[in-house]
Amino acid sequence: xxxxxxxxxxxxxxxxxxxxAAAAGWVLTAxxxxxxxxxxxxxxxxxLADLERRYSEQYGTPVTVADTPPIPGVEFAYALDISxxxxxxxxxxxxVEENNQSRDPQxxxxxxxxxxxxxxxxxxxxxxxxxxxxxxQDGHFYVPVQCQQCRNAPCxxxxxxxxTWTERDGIVVIDYDWxxxxxxxxxxxxxxxxxxxxxxxxxxxxxxxxxxxxxGNRPRPKGVVEKCTFCIQRARAGRYPACVEVCPVGARxxxxxxxxxxxxxxxxxxxxxxVLKQDLNTMPKFFYFYGT
Amino acid sequence: MKPAIGLALALMAPAAGLLAxxxxxxxxxxxxxxxxxxxxxxxxxxxxxxxAPQERVEVPPPPFSDGIFPCSGCHAGLPVNPTRRELTDMxxxxxxxxxxxxxxxxxxxxxxDRDSLHLAGGDRVPxxxxxxxxxxxxxxxxxxxxxxxHGRRTGDWNGHKKYLLCAHCHNPHQPRFRALQPNxxxxxxxxxxx
Numbered sequence: 324x325x326x327x328x329x330x331x332x333x334x335x336x337x338x339x340x341x342x343x344a345a346a347a348g349w350v351l352t353a354x355x356x357x358x359x360x361x362x363x364x365x366x367x368x369x370x371l372a373d374l375e376r377r378y379s380e381q382y383g384t385p386v387t388v389a390d391t392p393p394i395p396g397v398e399f400a401y402a403l404d405i406s407x408x409x410x411x412x413x414x415x416x417x418x419v420e421e422n423n424q425s426r427d428p429q430x431x432x433x434x435x436x437x438x439x440x441x442x443x444x445x446x447x448x449x450x451x452x453x454x455x456x457x458x459x460q461d462g463h464f465y466v467p468v469q470c471q472q473c474r475n476a477p478c479x480x481x482x483x484x485x486x487t488w489t490e491r492d493g494i495v496v497i498d499y500d501w502x503x504x505x506x507x508x509x510x511x512x513x514x515x516x517x518x519x520x521x522x523x524x525x526x527x528x529x530x531x532x533x534x535x536x537x538x539g540n541r542p543r544p545k546g547v548v549e550k551c552t553f554c555i556q557r558a559r560a561g562r563y564p565a566c567v568e569v570c571p572v573g574a575r576x577x578x579x580x581x582x583x584x585x586x587x588x589x590x591x592x593x594x595x596x597x598v599l600k601q602d603l604n605t606m607p608k609f610f611y612f613y614g615t
Numbered sequence: 616m617k618p619a620i621g622l623a624l625a626l627m628a629p630a631a632g633l634l635a636x637x638x639x640x641x642x643x644x645x646x647x648x649x650x651x652x653x654x655x656x657x658x659x660x661x662x663x664x665x666x667a668p669q670e671r672v673e674v675p676p677p678p679f680s681d682g683i684f685p686c687s688g689c690h691a692g693l694p695v696n697p698t699r700r701e702l703t704d705m706x707x708x709x710x711x712x713x714x715x716x717x718x719x720x721x722x723x724x725x726x727x728d729r730d731s732l733h734l735a736g737g738d739r740v741p742x743x744x745x746x747x748x749x750x751x752x753x754x755x756x757x758x759x760x761x762x763x764x765h766g767r768r769t770g771d772w773n774g775h776k777k778y779l780l781c782a783h784c785h786n787p788h789q790p791r792f793r794a795l796q797p798n799x800x801x802x803x804x805x806x807x808x809x
Contacts, residue, residue: 589764
């Protein structure tokens, strides 16, 4: 005789069916698509080839999609000379062309903020829509803002699907095939550096940069988030990012933080350096400095 | 004053030599140098660590106006007039606003070898090493430039870097940058129906 109130025993049948269902679920999950780096090499190569074929058909020109891994012993960092920037926005459009951003609806990874010299770095009074005949304007200075590649990145922590993470060379990347477009990362980013493709991205014929990286400037679909990757397709090939090369005043500096002889280390050791919103403890690898 | 300039020259000379030949020859870190001289050889230093590629530096030729160089093409037969004056016959298009109160053509351009410049101490400097001349006054900028921090760099962050001479960006006669027309502002966000 069983005492009252005792929970009913799980029958053998219930247990067996639950276990079978769990096993089947686990097997099915494992069979599904995997994140980059988790898939076997051969399958990754095939996936990249499929992407290349798809993009080449779509844009009518041969497109390459690379998966260049991080270079060992390299951690990328960036420095921008606020005392030199004249706010000409050459970097903004250089970036658009290099990284295949949508022209309409417009996506810009770099946003140049015009600030008042009287107020200093003050985001509440910053104006990204300044449009004078000539720059620099009297009494203003300019702070271009793009992804700060934080060491303690808030955006990667909130992603529910693990579609964004920090690579070993310090670049925060997004896998557009895993992004579900929830935009949590955009809410988490204190710099407004992440951008959402609200519409189907359009790139004019012939304007596509055909040298692309899987985690960087490959064409994006509608409904995913994108952002600056330090031009991952260029940086991992040893080249300067496009914005560094296009800046007419040489305000942008880029290099390896772990190399004591790099330009970036010289800046950090010899100049007055700051990061944006330091109090948030995001620890950006994007430094601003005064070169004079 | 003189010894100070001499010291500065002695420090800059290795850097200049290295820079000029960097595109032709691989340059290594000279043994046993420290402090200032190590800094002076900034751009030509080798990257440390095993397997790091040799850093190469490439500087394009100086930006002369069409048909202006060599200067001796015209000046070879002309007598040298060392008096400070307003130029009227030739070079009248040059607007000189670079500390014009204190200086004049022949303070930088050499009067005897017309195809070169000269430092304050009298040493001749070819036009493709004009940064040595600029560095006499703008020493801090020269140091930053050699370290790759002043001025535009293109090429490879860990390999072959392309430098520009001071004169590629700053007109030596009017060094201040001209204002630029900015590229269009981003479109402000719109709401459907607005």
